[in-house]
Amino acid sequence: MKKQKKKQKSRWVLHIILLVVAGLIIYGLFYHGSDGTEGEGPGSPLPPSQEEPVLEEPHEEPGENPEPGDKPVTDPEQEDPVSESEPSGSKYTIYAGQQLIIPVNGNGEAAESIVINSGIISSEEKQIALTFDAGWLFDQTIDLLNVLDDYQVKATFFLRGKWVEDHPDLAKEILKRGHSVENHSLTHGHMKQMTDEEVRNEMVMSTKIIEEVTGYRPYLFRPPFGEYDNRILRILAQQGYPYTVKWTVDSLDWAEELNGQKITEQYLIERVLRGASDKGIVLMHVGGYQTVNALPEIIEGLRKDGYKLVKVNDMLPPLQGQTPKIYTVEKGDTLISIARKYGTTVEEIVKANSLQ
Numbered sequence: 001m002k003k004q005k006k007k008q009k010s011r012w013v014l015h016i017i018l019l020v021v022a023g024l025i026i027y028g029l030f031y032h033g034s035d036g037t038e039g040e041g042p043g044s045p046l047p048p049s050q051e052e053p054v055l056e057e058p059h060e061e062p063g064e065n066p067e068p069g070d071k072p073v074t075d076p077e078q079e080d081p082v083s084e085s086e087p088s089g090s091k092y093t094i095y096a097g098q099q100l101i102i103p104v105n106g107n108g109e110a111a112e113s114i115v116i117n118s119g120i121i122s123s124e125e126k127q128i129a130l131t132f133d134a135g136w137l138f139d140q141t142i143d144l145l146n147v148l149d150d151y152q153v154k155a156t157f158f159l160r161g162k163w164v165e166d167h168p169d170l171a172k173e174i175l176k177r178g179h180s181v182e183n184h185s186l187t188h189g190h191m192k193q194m195t196d197e198e199v200r201n202e203m204v205m206s207t208k209i210i211e212e213v214t215g216y217r218p219y220l221f222r223p224p225f226g227e228y229d230n231r232i233l234r235i236l237a238q239q240g241y242p243y244t245v246k247w248t249v250d251s252l253d254w255a256e257e258l259n260g261q262k263i264t265e266q267y268l269i270e271r272v273l274r275g276a277s278d279k280g281i282v283l284m285h286v287g288g289y290q291t292v293n294a295l296p297e298i299i300e301g302l303r304k305d306g307y308k309l310v311k312v313n314d315m316l317p318p319l320q321g322q323t324p325k326i327y328t329v330e331k332g333d334t335l336i337s338i339a340r341k342y343g344t345t346v347e348e349i350v351k352a353n354s355l356q
Contacts, residue, residue, distance in 0.1 A: 092346075092355040096331040101317050101352040102344060113221065113236035113244045114326045115228070119279030119315025122354040126278045128302060129312045130155040131247065133222060134163045135188050137287020141170045144292050145177055151299045156312040157286070158184035158222040158245070161206030168213045175214045180311045182220040183210060183241065192227050199232055203239040220245050220312060245312055249275035253288030268294040273301045279315055317352065 094100070099120050119127060132144065132155060148155055157174050159181055164171040175181045185191065186206040191199055203221075211217045221241040223232070228244060236244060251272050255263050268290050272282055282298075284291050302309060327338060335346045349355070 092335060092350055094329050094333070094335060094355070096329055096333075098329040100327050100329060100338065100349060102327050102338070102349065111237060112230060112233035113241050115233070115244045115246060116281075116312075116316065117246050118248050118277070118281055119312070120326065120353075121315055121317060123279075123308075123315075125308045126306050127310050127315055128276055128278070128280045128282065128307045129310055129315060130282050130284065130298075131222070131245070131312060132157050132284050132286050132291075133184055134159045134286040135184070135224075136160075136163065137285075138163065138167050138170060139287075140292050141167075141286055142173070144286060144295070145173065145179075147292060147295045147299075148179070149177060151296070153299055153309045154178050154180075154311050155309075156180045156182060156220070156245075158182045158220070159210065160184045160188050161186040161202075161209045164206075164213050165209050171210070171213050175216055180220070180313050181210060181214055181216055181218060182222065182245070182312075183207060183218040184222050185224050188224045190225065190227060191223060191232055192229055196231070196235060199235050200239065203236065203241070207239065219243070220316075222246070243316060245281065247283035248277055248280035250283045251288070251291075253291045253294070254285050256289050263290065265290040265293045269297045269301065272298050273305070276302060276305065276307065278307075281312060 101120060119129065130148075130153065134141075134157060157179055159171060159174075161183070163184075171181060183203070183206050186202040186209075189202070191202065194202070207218065217240075219241055220243050221236055222245050226246055228236075233244060249272055251268050252258060252263050253268055257263060261267070268288075272294075276282075284295075299309065329338070335349060339346045339349055
C-alpha cells in the first residue's frame, strides 16, 4: 500500500515538472526572440534593422529643371516650338539650330567671318535669295539680267575679281540694275591650300578691283568651291568681310551631267523648287548651262509657293559700323540664359531678331 502511494506521488511530481517545462518553452517562444531580444509578439515594432524603409519622393540634380520662367528650347524636328514668356506677357519662339543676332557693345570687331547658310533676320513673309557666281563665263550675263528684270527680281552676284577686271561694263550693269555685287575671290583658287599672304592678296586685290570698277565696296564673300577654315575666316574678318555666304540649295547648273544624271532645264527647276525653304539661299551661276532657260519657271514656282525673292543682304542685319555677334541656339537654351551670357536683355534680342 505504501509503495503504491509513493508511486502515485512520483507521477504527480513528474506531471508538475512537465507542466513547468512546457510553460517555460511557451514563454520563450512568444516573448523572446531567437537572439534573446524582446518584442516579436503580434503588434510589436520590428527591430531597427528590420523596419520597412520610408519611400521618399524622387529628386533631380541641380540644373535638370529650368529656372522659374525659363522653358527649354525645342529641337527643329519637334512639332511645336517652345514659346518663351517674358514679364511683358509677350510670347517668343526660339529653336535649336536657330541663329540669333546678339546686340553687343564695344567696337564690334569680329574675330572670324560668320558663315551664313541661310538668312538671319526674321520676316512675316517667306523669303528666299537667288545668287549667281561669276568665275570665267560671261556671255549670258545680259540675258540673265533681262529675265530678272522681266520678273522684277533683285539678286546677289558674287563676282571673281579678275572677272570684274575683264568685264567692267557687265559688273557696272549688274549694280546699275539694282543687284548686289559681292566678292568671289580674285582667282577662284583653292584658298585652303594658300598661305596667309596669298589669301590676303586674294582679298585685297579683288576688293580693290570691285570697288574701283563699280564704286561699291563689297562685304559679303562666297568662298570658291565652298571651301574655308578658321584661318581663312579670321583673315576675311580682318579684311572687312563679316559674312561668308554659302547656300541652302545648290542648283547644280554648273554641270551638264553629273553621276550619269543629265542636268536639264527641268531638272534645275525641280531641284530648286524641291529644296526651297524660308530664308534659303539658292546657288546658281552666270554661265550655267541651263540657268537662263530654267530661271523663269523657277521664279514663278517660288512665288506660287509663297516666297518673296530678295537679296542675301536683305536677310542679314545692317552693319551700322559694327559686326554683330551671331549665336546659334543650342538645345536647352532660353532667351533669358542667352541674354545673361552676353550681358544684354531679352528685349534687345527680340528687337534685333524681330521675334514673333
